[in-house]
Amino acid sequence: MGDGMGTAWEHFNVHDIVRLRANTRLPTVPPYFRVDALEPNFEVEMRESLPPPDRARVRRVVGYTAYEMGNRELFYETDTPIMFLLGSRARWRFVLGGLAEGTTRIVTAAPFFRFEPVRFKVTQLLSRLVLLVMTLKLIQNGFAMYHATSVARGDRATLLFGFSGTGKSTLASTLLDAGYEFLSDDYVIADPKGQVYCYPDWHKPRPLQVRIPLAKYVGLNPPYARTGLRIRKQAKIGPIFILERGPDRVAELDRAEALRRILLLNLEEVSKLWNSPLSGMLNHYAYFYPDLDLEGLMERYRAHVTSFVDRAERFVSVQSSSPSFEAVKDLVHRAYGEGEW
Structure with a gap:
């Protein structure tokens, strides 16, 4: 073949x-x-x-x-x-x-x-x-995968959550230009104690993609490789930012609301995998072989996410029409004052 x-x-x-x-x-x-x-x-x-x-x-x-x-x-x-x-x-x-x-x-x-x-x-x-x-x-094995983008400064990871198209890759790209190290673009691996592990699957930010129907089939959207990525193998969870598109606004979230949104954002991405035409075979496998306890795994996953989120420094909802580092940094600093974020 x-x-x-x-x-x-x-x-x-x-x-x-x-x-x-x-x-x-x-x-x-x-x-x-x-x-x-x-x-x-x-x-x-x-x-x-x-x-x-x-x-x-x-x-x-x-x-x-x-x-x-x-x-x-x-x-x-x-x-x-x-x-x-x-x-x-x-x-x-x-x-x-x-x-x-x-x-x-x-x-x-x-x-x-x-x-x-x-x-x-x-x-x-x-x-x-x-x-x-x-x-x-x-x-x-006691870990979990999150639908998020992550960069690090030193041993401190910044996680960017949000639906597709909200600017995670765009913001990450400008953070990398500002001296951050790269952990992941689409998927973050983490343990319940707050350690974040790299999954360096870099994709081009959406504004850079060719918007032509079927372009990916005929080579107009080739794989994108950002050169010179400084990849950090792992870091400790720091702040969590949840990105949205809209008029500029920043709001602190409490833990319960942040957890609710993160679970839904993860579910949205996992559902794309789970509803793929091939993924039905996992349901059939679990039907035939009960030792694959899918319900039990989902319970373990929720407990994992809860423990992981508990260890974040803070939770910030960032709504921006232009999710670049400078724009978001200005929003955050206006809301919370100068300082490392």
Whole structure:
């Protein structure tokens, strides 16, 4: 297969929490974590083909897509993105195993098409599935992933929360120009004690993106690499800023309101992963194998977020029509006086 599907094996060590081995391109995993070799606890294998399930092993079937295979394995098949609309009957197949155990394995084979939008969509959906499984593995290991941007000055991390398009990347870019170090753009990894770990997945701020329909399919929106990023591996939680678009205004938030907003902002991002066409296989897996306790993991996640937020220095809601460092700094200083923020 071409275009990064079925390539050489690569290894990624995400803070020694998730140790990933994959032979296919996964844009959601930053190259920063690439290492020469490791003992994986998560493996993603792309094959040329995957046969239908062995009927002698099938224990139960859900609909026409999910098969309980025993030995903590799920066989799953679904339509190939875009092509089924054109009448193609080619199926995208997966074997998923060990999701509630120490080592998780995804084996998959997607029918290959030269049509660029299909290849793009296959890569995108598989990457979302991998990111969702990583999120579950982080929770299983006592960590969590947040939808936030984070930069650091020294050992003090500043976290920027907000819906997509509120200026997190724009503000982070100007903070980096002002001497801050980079932790993450879209996703923050943290532990309940307030330690923030880098996930350097830098994307270009939205105003810099080409706004042409289907541009990403034909190469008009290439991956963006900001050169000279000073990446900090980890830092302690400092202030939390929640960004909104609108007339300039700054307001201090109490802990309860900040927690409420952060939980909703995280839910908004996780729902994009959870509602992805492939992510239904996790629900099917949990249906067949109760030791994957999704409800229990969500309870652990909420407790984690509560503990993490408790350790923040303060919570500030920043509403701005121009979320640059100088503009936001001026707003914050006018509200709270001069000082490091």
